[in-house]
Amino acid sequence: MRFGFSTEQRALAATVREVLAAHCPPKLVRAGTRRGELWGHLADLGLFGMLAGDLGLTELDAVLVLEELGRSAAPGPLLETAFVAPGLLAAVPSLAERWLAPLAAGKVAVSLCLRPDQYAVDADIADLCLIAVGDVLHLGTPLAAQPGVDGARRLFTLAVGPSVGCGAVAAACDRGALGTAAQLLGIATHLLEMTVSYVGGRRQFGRPVGQFQAVQHRLADVLMAIEFARPLVYRAAVSLSRRAGSASLDVSAAAASTIEAAELAARAALQLHGAVGYTAELDLHLWLRRVWSLRAAWGSPEWHRGRVADLLLL
Amino acid sequence: MDLTFTDAEEAFRCEARAWLGVNVPATPLASLDTPGGFAQHRDWERCLYDAGYAVVSWPREYGGRGASLIEWLLFEEEYYAAGAPARVSQNGIFLLAPTLLEYGTPEQRARFLPRMACADDVWAQAWSEPEAGSDLAALRSHALRDDGGWRLYGQKTWSSRAAFADWAFGLFRTDPLAKPRHRGLTYFLVPLDAPGVTVRPIPQLDGEPGFAEIFFDGVHVPDGDVLGAPGDGWRVAMATTNSERGLTLRSPGRFLATADRLLDLYRRFPAPALRDSVARAWVDAQAYRLYTFATAGRVVGGGALGAAASLNKLFWSELDVRMHETALRLLGARGALTGAAPEAVDAGRWLDGYLFALAGPIYAGTNEIQRNVVAQRLLGLPRERR
Numbered sequence: 001m002r003f004g005f006s007t008e009q010r011a012l013a014a015t016v017r018e019v020l021a022a023h024c025p026p027k028l029v030r031a032g033t034r035r036g037e038l039w040g041h042l043a044d045l046g047l048f049g050m051l052a053g054d055l056g057l058t059e060l061d062a063v064l065v066l067e068e069l070g071r072s073a074a075p076g077p078l079l080e081t082a083f084v085a086p087g088l089l090a091a092v093p094s095l096a097e098r099w100l101a102p103l104a105a106g107k108v109a110v111s112l113c114l115r116p117d118q119y120a121v122d123a124d125i126a127d128l129c130l131i132a133v134g135d136v137l138h139l140g141t142p143l144a145a146q147p148g149v150d151g152a153r154r155l156f157t158l159a160v161g162p163s164v165g166c167g168a169v170a171a172a173c174d175r176g177a178l179g180t181a182a183q184l185l186g187i188a189t190h191l192l193e194m195t196v197s198y199v200g201g202r203r204q205f206g207r208p209v210g211q212f213q214a215v216q217h218r219l220a221d222v223l224m225a226i227e228f229a230r231p232l233v234y235r236a237a238v239s240l241s242r243r244a245g246s247a248s249l250d251v252s253a254a255a256a257s258t259i260e261a262a263e264l265a266a267r268a269a270l271q272l273h274g275a276v277g278y279t280a281e282l283d284l285h286l287w288l289r290r291v292w293s294l295r296a297a298w299g300s301p302e303w304h305r306g307r308v309a310d311l312l313l314l
Numbered sequence: 315m316d317l318t319f320t321d322a323e324e325a326f327r328c329e330a331r332a333w334l335g336v337n338v339p340a341t342p343l344a345s346l347d348t349p350g351g352f353a354q355h356r357d358w359e360r361c362l363y364d365a366g367y368a369v370v371s372w373p374r375e376y377g378g379r380g381a382s383l384i385e386w387l388l389f390e391e392e393y394y395a396a397g398a399p400a401r402v403s404q405n406g407i408f409l410l411a412p413t414l415l416e417y418g419t420p421e422q423r424a425r426f427l428p429r430m431a432c433a434d435d436v437w438a439q440a441w442s443e444p445e446a447g448s449d450l451a452a453l454r455s456h457a458l459r460d461d462g463g464w465r466l467y468g469q470k471t472w473s474s475r476a477a478f479a480d481w482a483f484g485l486f487r488t489d490p491l492a493k494p495r496h497r498g499l500t501y502f503l504v505p506l507d508a509p510g511v512t513v514r515p516i517p518q519l520d521g522e523p524g525f526a527e528i529f530f531d532g533v534h535v536p537d538g539d540v541l542g543a544p545g546d547g548w549r550v551a552m553a554t555t556n557s558e559r560g561l562t563l564r565s566p567g568r569f570l571a572t573a574d575r576l577l578d579l580y581r582r583f584p585a586p587a588l589r590d591s592v593a594r595a596w597v598d599a600q601a602y603r604l605y606t607f608a609t610a611g612r613v614v615g616g617g618a619l620g621a622a623a624s625l626n627k628l629f630w631s632e633l634d635v636r637m638h639e640t641a642l643r644l645l646g647a648r649g650a651l652t653g654a655a656p657e658a659v660d661a662g663r664w665l666d667g668y669l670f671a672l673a674g675p676i677y678a679g680t681n682e683i684q685r686n687v688v689a690q691r692l693l694g695l696p697r698e699r700r
Contacts (some may be wrong), residue, residue: 004315216690228598257601305593
C-alpha cells in the first residue's frame with residue numbers, strides 16, 4: 001500500500017502545468033480559441049500520445065495531467081480527443097489505422113457523443129465525430145449547435161451516420177467520467193485558491209473579509225470536499241489502469257464526489273467574491289462556467305450515485 | 315501508487331479475522347457507560363490482550379506486537395466488520411499512549427503502558443472545565459508546588475469514562491503569571507482513587523453516566539507523574555489532540571462497517587427516496603478509507619499530521635451523523651424506538667449509534683473550532699482579532 005504518486009508522475013504534471021501557464025492564459029479561454037497554437041505546444045510536449053497510452057502510460061499516469069488541464073480551463077475537445085477517443089478507435093481496426101497516428105501527434109480533433117444525454121463538444125471543428133447508439137459506434141455529422149453555458153465548450157447534436165463497429169463504448173464512458181473528475185479536481189482547487197487569495201486581500205469593516213468565520217467556515221468546507229474527493233479519483237485511476245472489476249463503481253464514486261466538490265467550490269467562489277465575481281470582467285466566471293458545463297457532461301452526480309447503488313445491489 | 319497489501323499484511327488480516335470470528339461475543343455487551351457494562355468491556359479488553367490484539371501497533375515490550383500503521387488500519391477494519399465491542403480503553407491506548415511514547419520517561423512507559431494494555435488501568439481524559447471548553451487554554455484548575463510533587467485544585471468536566479475509570483490525564487495551570495496563557499500549563503497523570511479526588515457522574519443524552527465531573531481538592535501528585543516538563547503541558551497535550559482528531563481515535567474501519575450495515579438495512583427496508591443517501595454514505599466511507607491510507611503514507615514517510623487532523627475530524631464526525639440519520643429515516647417511526655421496545659429494529663442500535671454520533675462534532679474540539687483551524691492553518695486565512 002503506497003497511496004502516492006511517483007516523482008516522474010509529479011514531474012510530468014508540473015511540466016504540463018508550466019506549458020499551460022505559458023500558453024493557455026485566461027485571454028485564450030475567454031476567446032474560446034479552440035485548438036490553434038495551444039494544441040501545437042501540447043503536441044510538442046507529447047501530451048496527446050501520453051494520454052492515448054503511448055509508452056505504456058496508463059490512466060494513473062494521466063490523472064495528474066488531466067487535473068492540470070482542468071486547472072487551466074483549456075478550451076477545445078482535449079479530453080475527448082486525447083483521453084477518450086483512443087480506446088474507442090483502437091477497438092475498430094479501420095478507424096485505428098486511419099486516425100490513431102495523427103491523433104497521437106495532436107493533428108486531429110475528435111468530438112464524441114457516447115451517452116444518450118450527451119452533447120458533442122466542438123463538433124464543428126472536429127476532424128472526426130463519433131456517436132454511439134447503444135454499444136454500436138457510428139460516424140456522426142454536426143446537426144445543430146446547442147449553445148451552452150461555457151463558450152469554450154461549444155455543444156452540438158450529431159446526426160447518426162454509417163455504423164463503424166461495436167464495443168468499447170462503456171469503457172470509453174468510464175474514461176470520460178474519470179477524466180472529467182480529474183479536471184474538476186483541478187478546477188475546484190483553482191477556484192479555492194483564487195477565493196482564498198481574494199478574501200485575504202479584500203477589506204471591509206477595517207479587516208480582510210477572510211477573517212470572518214462565516215467566510216472561513218465556508219472555505220473550510222470546500223477544502224474538505226475537495227480533499228476527500230481526491231483519493232477517490234486516484235483510486236478510480238488505479239482501478240481503470242488495472243482493468244479492475246470494480247472500475248465502474250470506483251469511477252462513479254469519484255465522479256459523484258468530485259463534481260459536487262467542484263459545484264461547492266464554484267458556489268462559494270462566486271458568493272465570496274461578491275458582486276465583482278458576478279461580472280464578466282473578472283476571469284472567475286471562466287472556471288465557474290466550466291464547472292457548470294462539465295457537471296453532467298459524462299453523467300451527473302445523481303446518475304453516478306445511482307450507478308453506485310446499482311452496482312452495490314441496492 | 316500501489317493499493318495492494320503485502321502478503322504479510324494480508325496474512326495478518328486473515329489471522330485477525332479468524333480470531334475475531336471465533337471470539338467476538340455473540341450477544342452485544344451492555345453499554346460501557348453502566349457499571350456492569352463497563353466491567354464486561356474491561357473483561358473483553360483482557361481477552362483481546364491475552365490473544366495479542368489489544369494494542370497491535372505498540373512495541374512488544376509494552377504488550378503490543380509492533381504492527382505497522384497499515385496493519386493497524388487493517389486490524390481496525392476487521393475489528394469493526396466483526397461487530398466487536400467498543401474499546402473501553404480507547405482514551406488510554408489511542409490518545410495517551412502515543413503521547414507517553416513520545417514524551418514519557420522510560421520509567422513512566424514501563425509503569426503505565428503494560429497496565430493500560432491489559433485494561434488493569436482504564437484512563438479518562440480531564441481537559442474541559444466549566445469555563446474552558448473550546449477555549450481550552452482558559453482553564454483554571456491549578457497545581458501548587460508541594461514536597462516532591464504538586465497539589466491539584468479545581469474542577470474538570472465532560473470527562474468520558476471517568477465515572478468508572480482508574481486514572482485520568484489532563485492539564486493544570488502551574489504558572490498563573492505565564493504569558494501567553496498557553497505557557498504555564500503542566501500535563502498530569504492522576505489516579506482517580508487518590509485522596510482529594512471526587513468524581514460525580516453525569517448522565518448523557520442516552521441517560522447513562524458516560525461522562526463525569528472530577529473535583530480536585532489538594533490532590534498530591536508526585537513529580538514522577540508529570541508527563542513532559544512542567545510548563546510544557548500545552549505542547550504535550552496538542553500531540554494528544556491531534557491523535558484524537560486524526561487517525562488513531564476514529565479509524566476508517568468503524569465507518570466502513572457502519573456503511574455496510576446501512577446497505578444491509580436498505581435492502582431490508584428499501585425506500586427509493588433514500589437510495590441516493592445510502593449510496594453517498596458508502597462512497598464517503600470509501601473516501602475516508604482512501605484518504606486515511608494517503609495520510610498513513612505521509613506519516614510513515616516521516617511527515618506530521620498537523621492541522622490536517624482537523625480536516626479528518628470534520629469529515630468522520632459529520633459522516634457518522636449523516637449515516638445514522640439515513641438509517642433512522644429508513645426505519646421511519648421505528649427509528650425512534652429504543653432497544654427496550656419489542657418492535658425495535660436491531661435492538662435499537664441505530665438510535666444508540668445516532669446519539670453517540672451526535673457527540674462527535676462536539677468532542678475532541680468542536681467542529682466550529684476545527685473549521686477555524688482548517689481555514690487558518692491549512693488555507694492560510696487571517697486569524698480573527700480577539
